[in-house]
Every structure is written in C-alpha cells, then in structure tokens.
Amino acid sequence: MAEFEDRLRGALRxxxxxxxxxxxxxxxxxxxxxxxxxxxxxxxxxxxAxxAxxAVLVVPQLQEGGDDxxxxxxxxxxxxxxxxxxDEESFAAEPFxxxxxxxxxxxxxxxxxxxxxxxxxxxGQEDDQDDDAEMLVTAYLVRSAGDGFYVEPAEVTLGLETxxxxxxxxxxxxxxxxxxxxxxxxxxxxxxxxxxxxxxLKVDMSEEVRDSSAAGAEAEEAFAQQLxxxxxxxxxxxxxxxxxxxxxxxELWGHLDWSQPIEPDDLALSPVVIEEIEVEDGTVTVSGQAxxxxxxxxxxxxxxxxxVVADTFANAECGAPCRGEWEHAFEASAGSQGTWxxxxxxxxxxxxxxxxxxxxxxxxxx
Amino acid sequence: MGDGLHVVAGTMIxxxxxxxDFSALYAAHHAEALRVAYLLCGHxxxxxxxxxxxxxxxxxxxxxxxxxxPRAYIRRAVVNQVNSRFRRLAxxxxxxxxxxxDARGARSDIEGIDDSDELVAALDRLSARQRTAIVLRYYxxxxxxxxxxxxxxxxxxxxxxxxxxxERLRALVGQEVA
Numbered sequence: 001m002a003e004f005e006d007r008l009r010g011a012l013r014x015x016x017x018x019x020x021x022x023x024x025x026x027x028x029x030x031x032x033x034x035x036x037x038x039x040x041x042x043x044x045x046x047x048x049a050x051x052a053x054x055a056v057l058v059v060p061q062l063q064e065g066g067d068d069x070x071x072x073x074x075x076x077x078x079x080x081x082x083x084x085x086x087d088e089e090s091f092a093a094e095p096f097x098x099x100x101x102x103x104x105x106x107x108x109x110x111x112x113x114x115x116x117x118x119x120x121x122x123x124g125q126e127d128d129q130d131d132d133a134e135m136l137v138t139a140y141l142v143r144s145a146g147d148g149f150y151v152e153p154a155e156v157t158l159g160l161e162t163x164x165x166x167x168x169x170x171x172x173x174x175x176x177x178x179x180x181x182x183x184x185x186x187x188x189x190x191x192x193x194x195x196x197x198x199x200x201l202k203v204d205m206s207e208e209v210r211d212s213s214a215a216g217a218e219a220e221e222a223f224a225q226q227l228x229x230x231x232x233x234x235x236x237x238x239x240x241x242x243x244x245x246x247x248x249x250x251e252l253w254g255h256l257d258w259s260q261p262i263e264p265d266d267l268a269l270s271p272v273v274i275e276e277i278e279v280e281d282g283t284v285t286v287s288g289q290a291x292x293x294x295x296x297x298x299x300x301x302x303x304x305x306x307x308v309v310a311d312t313f314a315n316a317e318c319g320a321p322c323r324g325e326w327e328h329a330f331e332a333s334a335g336s337q338g339t340w341x342x343x344x345x346x347x348x349x350x351x352x353x354x355x356x357x358x359x360x361x362x363x364x365x366x
Numbered sequence: 367m368g369d370g371l372h373v374v375a376g377t378m379i380x381x382x383x384x385x386x387d388f389s390a391l392y393a394a395h396h397a398e399a400l401r402v403a404y405l406l407c408g409h410x411x412x413x414x415x416x417x418x419x420x421x422x423x424x425x426x427x428x429x430x431x432x433x434x435x436p437r438a439y440i441r442r443a444v445v446n447q448v449n450s451r452f453r454r455l456a457x458x459x460x461x462x463x464x465x466x467x468d469a470r471g472a473r474s475d476i477e478g479i480d481d482s483d484e485l486v487a488a489l490d491r492l493s494a495r496q497r498t499a500i501v502l503r504y505y506x507x508x509x510x511x512x513x514x515x516x517x518x519x520x521x522x523x524x525x526x527x528x529x530x531x532x533e534r535l536r537a538l539v540g541q542e543v544a
Contacts, residue, residue: 004536005504011485012505016401022414025400026392029421033388260518263446266419 031317134158137165139172140229141181142222143270143359149222150270150357151229154181166234167194170203173230184223186211192246200261201231204243210252217255224256225268232264239263266323271346271357272297279365282335286342286361287327290316298345301330304338339364388425391436396421398437398506399444405501406448408490416447423447441506441516449494488538496531499524 135158140151156172171191176183188208195202212219224242231240239261242249250259274288290297301310310331316324345358396417403413403420420443424433433439489497495517502513503524510528514521 004532008485008500008532008535009504009507011483012405012501015483015486016405016505019401019404019410019413021397021400025396025414025418026389028418029392029425030389032418032422033425 135165135168137169137172138230138233139169139183140226141173141177142184142226143180144182148218149184151222151225151268152181152270152273153229153233164194166196166201166231166237167191167203169230169233170194170205170227173226174205184212184215184219184226185209192243196234196237199236199238200241201234201237201239202241202243203227203231204246207245209242209244212253215253220253220255222268223253224258224262225265228262228264229268267291269323270359272344272359274342274344274359274361277342277361277363279340279363283329283331284340284342284363285327285329286344287325288344289323289325290344290346291323297326297328299328299330300343302341302343304336304340337365388428391424391428392421395437395440399440402441402501402506403444403448405486405489405505406445406494406498408487413448417444420444420447438512438515441502442518445498445502445516446518449498484539485535488535491538492531492534493527495519495523496527496534499527500531500535503528 136155137158138153139156141154143150143152154177156175156177158168158172158175173183174185174189174191176185185205186208188206188211190206190208192204192206194204212223215223224240227240227242231237241261242252242258244252248259250257252258269289269291272288272290274286276287278285284301286299288297297314297316299310299312299314300308303309312328312330314326314328316326339362341360341362343358343360399417399420400413403416404410407413407416420440424436424440424443427433427439428436489500492500498517499513502508502516503510508516510521510524514524517524519527
C-alpha cells in the first residue's frame with residue numbers, strides 16, 4: 001500500500017518538475033488586468049456624429065473595475081447609453097442592427113439577497129408596450145455554428161412590468177431571439193423568480209425547463225452557459241444556480257451536474273463577437289472580442305451595394321489560444337449613404353485552426 | 367487604484383498601480399500553480415491558460431484585500447479553472463479539430479502527455495474529482511481538510527475520491543489492490 005503511494009508521489013513530482021513556467025504568461029495576465037480597468041468612452045469632442053444608431057445598453061456597473069465590487073442594492077442599473085462609459089463585459093451582439101433612441105426607464109432596484117419583485121408570470125414578453133414600460137436587457141443567446149453551440153450577448157426589449165433587472169435578463173433569456181440567435185430554454189419555460197446571494201444568482205424556472213431530455217450534452221452545456229453568462233453580467237455575480245419549481249436540482253437533461261453553481265466560461269462564447277462599430281468622418285472603426293488561436297480576425301467591409309470594399313484583418317491583443325479584444329479602422333471610407341456591413345470571421349488555418357466562424361454587423365450612414 | 371486617469375486618443379485609461387505587488391504574488395505562486403494545473407489536465411498549454419485565467423480571477427479578489435491565504439486561494443482558483451467541465455469539453459472539441467487532417471492523427475490527452483510513466487498517464491483515466499484529490503494529496507501533500515477546501519467539497523468526499531482513485535490507478539497499472 002505505502003509502496004504504491006510512494007511510487008505515485010515520486011511519479012507526480014517527476015512529472016511536475018519537467019514543467020517550466022512560460023515567462024509570457026505574466027504578460028497575458030497583466031494585459032487582461034489592465035484591460036479590465038480601461039474605461040472606454042466616446043468623449044463628446046470626438047463623438048461619433050455619423051453613427052446612425054446608438055445602442056441602449058444595460059450597464060450593470062459603470063465604475064472602474066466594476067466587476068470587482070460586491071453586489072450592492074443599487075448595483076444593476078439601466079443607463080441610457082449614448083456617449084456613456086461602458087463596462088467592457090457588457091456589450092451587445094449586434095448593437096447597431098436597429099436604432100434605439102428611446103429613453104429607458106429606471107428599473108426597480110435589486111434588493112440584495114432578496115427575491116426580486118414578482119411579475120405576472122407570463123411566459124412571453126411584449127415588445128410593443130408603451131415606451132415608458134419597456135426596458136432593454138442583455139441576455140446570452142445561442143448561435144449554432146458549424147461545430148457546435150456558442151453563446152453571445154444580445155439585447156432584448158421587455159415590458160418593464162415590476163420585474164427586477166436580474167430576473168428580467170433571465171426572462172429575456174427564456175424568450176430568446178430570432179434569426180441566428182436562439183435560446184435553448186424549452187418552449188413554455190417561465191421564470192418564477194431570481195435571487196442573488198453570495199455571488200450566486202439563483203434563478204427559479206418552471207417545470208417546462210426539464211422538457212429537453214432529448215437534447216445532447218453540448219446543448220445542455222450551452223444552456224448552462226447561457227444562464228451563467230447572463231447571470232455574471234451583474235457585478236458581484238460569479239455563478240448561476242438553477243432551481244426548478246423552487247427546488248435545487250442535480251440534473252436537468254441528463255448530461256450535466258447542476259448540483260453546484262455554474263460559472264461562465266469564456267470558451268463558451270462565440271469565437272468572434274462584434275461589439276461596436278463607429279463611423280466618424282467616413283472612417284469605419286470596428287471592435288470586438290475573439291477567441292483566437294492565431295490572434296487574427298478576418299474583416300471585410302461591404303458597402304450598401306454589396307461590394308466588398310476592404311478585405312483585411314485585425315490582430316487580437318493576446319496570443320493563442322485565449323480570449324482577446326481586437327479593433328480595426330478601415331482605410332476605405334464609408335462615403336455613401338446606406339447600410340454598411342462588417343463581416344468578421346475566424347480564419348481557418350489549415351489543419352490547425354478551429355472550424356471557421358463568421359459573424360456580421362451593420363451600421364447605417366445617413 | 368484609479369488614481370490616475372488620463373485620456374489617450376479618446377480612451378480613458380485608469381492606471382494600475384497595484385499590479386506590481388500582484389506580480390510578486392504571481393512570481394511566488396505561479397510555478398506551483400502551473401505544475402498542479404499540468405498534473406490535473408495533462409496538457410502544458412491548457413495548464414498555462416487555466417493558470418492565467420485563475421490569476422486574473424484571483425486578482426479581482428486580491429485587490430480588494432479579501433485574501434487571507436493567497437496560496438490556498440490560488441490553489442482553489444486553479445483547481446476550479448482546470449476542472450471547469452465546459453472548458454474541458456470545448457477545448458477537447460477544438461483540439462480534435464486542430465488534429466483533423468493532421469498527419470499526426472488524432473491523439474488522446476493521454477498520448478499527449480508523452481507517457482513515460484504509466485502511473486501518471488493513468489491519472490487521466492480517473493474522474494476529475496478523483497484525479498484532483500490524488501494530485502492535491504500526493505503531489506502537494508495537503509491534508510484531507512486542505513484538499514477539501516481547495517476542491518470545495520467535504521473531507522468525506524476527498525477520502526472517498528482518493529480511495530477510489532487509488533484503487534482505479536492500481537487496476538490501470540496492473541497492480542493488485544492490497
């Protein structure tokens with residue numbers, strides 16, 4: 001017995017001794033730390049006058065290093081975002097796809113550790129209520145790409161009701177999107193409540209959420225990541241716990257352990273996400289995030305006539321493989337009015353890279 | 367922190383006065399964290415990646431002054447990061463794609479370890495929980511209580527994980543269970 005254990009100790013130490021730290025790792029860490037402290041803002045003097053549509057973002061926390069702050073009763077707030085500072089981790093999937101100019105009302109404050117205000121329990125949300133009864137929230141939805149499911153943030157307009165914002169975001173997740181972004185929440189699933197305590201958002205859903213037993217493991221993982229990323233957009237929330245009918249669960253669709261809170265994982269995110277497009281003096285600047293292996297994001301600028309006027313690339317700021325931010329200003333001028341399209345893709349490096357992934361966003365030049 | 371805001375080309379940048387101190391913390395604990403991560407996942411690049419992610423998370427708490435025992439906290443962060451189920455699945459899927467069409471052909475993680483010691487290679491056949499418990503107990507020589515803290519489980523779970531893990535290792539390397 002002891003001999004075997006001694007042999008095991010020796011083998012582990014011998015194996016571990018062969019590992020030498022990569023001196024570049026600290027640079028990666030420091031870069032990410034610094035990025036978290038960068039408050040990007042569109043200064044009024046350089047405001048993006050030509051941007052036709054400015055997204056209204058839900059900005060959970062706008063202060064420096066916001067996601068480090070313990071949850072406070074007034075932390076998640078809706079901000080009317082025009083030239084507002086934005087937390088880097090609160091971004092829109094397609095922020096310029098449609099114009100959002102109306103004021104967003106203040107939501108009910110989120111009581112710490114308390115159940116959020118109950119709603120009517122409706123399983124749908126109306127998009128066309130009065131302006132003063134709408135709120136725009138961010139939920140993570142699923143994009144099905146060639147090799148699997150990825151999650152990415154999307155903005156969903158909800159009737160305000162009396163719902164707190166954390167619960168509203170989960171309701172947005174259940175409602176889902178249209179087109180390329182969908183939810184994996186089973187039809188008929190309702191959000192019964194949302195509570196935040198000790199860094200965990202506990203979301204209570206109706207029994208219908210169990211009705212995807214035929215879904216595969218990857219779908220269940222992606223649904224879990226929808227929940228986790230949606231929860232973690234709020235400062236102080238680091239994980240999500242799913243309750244069904246008020247009770248904790250051990251399993252849902254048969255593939256994943258739900259007995260412990262689930263944390264968001266960057267690798268669940270879409271490989272390339274366009275966060276922002278600006279047009280200033282005819283120059284189109286696009287930025288986003290990407291999971292990169294070769295640190296390269298391919299970019300194409302397409303004019304209103306459908307012609308590719310620029311075909312280039314941007315380098316994400318980190319090496320491979322990691323989640324990095326990228327930005328590119330097209331030399332080509334968006335000189336004509338109409339809707340311009342930016343396509344961003346992860347290139348397929350022969351025999352090396354992951355499957356190709358492509359996304360796009362539009363901006364309208366008046 | 368946040369004591370120096372300056373504007374660079376329309377971007378307001380907060381200076382980071384405390385990364386220097388954190389780099390010292392990193393320097394003191396990185397090697398051990400990396401080795402533990404490597405033993406847990408059997409893959410050098412994944413281990414570096416997980417350790418980097420873990421240290422970023424540690425920094426978020428560290429800068430608030432909320433860490434009493436950095437070594438234990440880092441250990442816990444690394445274990446969590448490496449064992450994130452989704453991370454494993456996603457990486458394995460992408461790793462498989464990286465190998466597709468490659469002359470090297472598909473390789474399992476075990477083969478990727480460059481197996482010179484069947485005992486260590488056999489670790490990869492254990493469940494994540496068993497492997498973690500064994501690495502913490504037999505590489506770091508942690509007490510059952512400290513291992514439980516690092517894993518976020520009970521001492522009883524550590525005991526049973528070690529017991530079952532050892533049993534499986536013996537079976538895998540062809541040694542009779544005592």
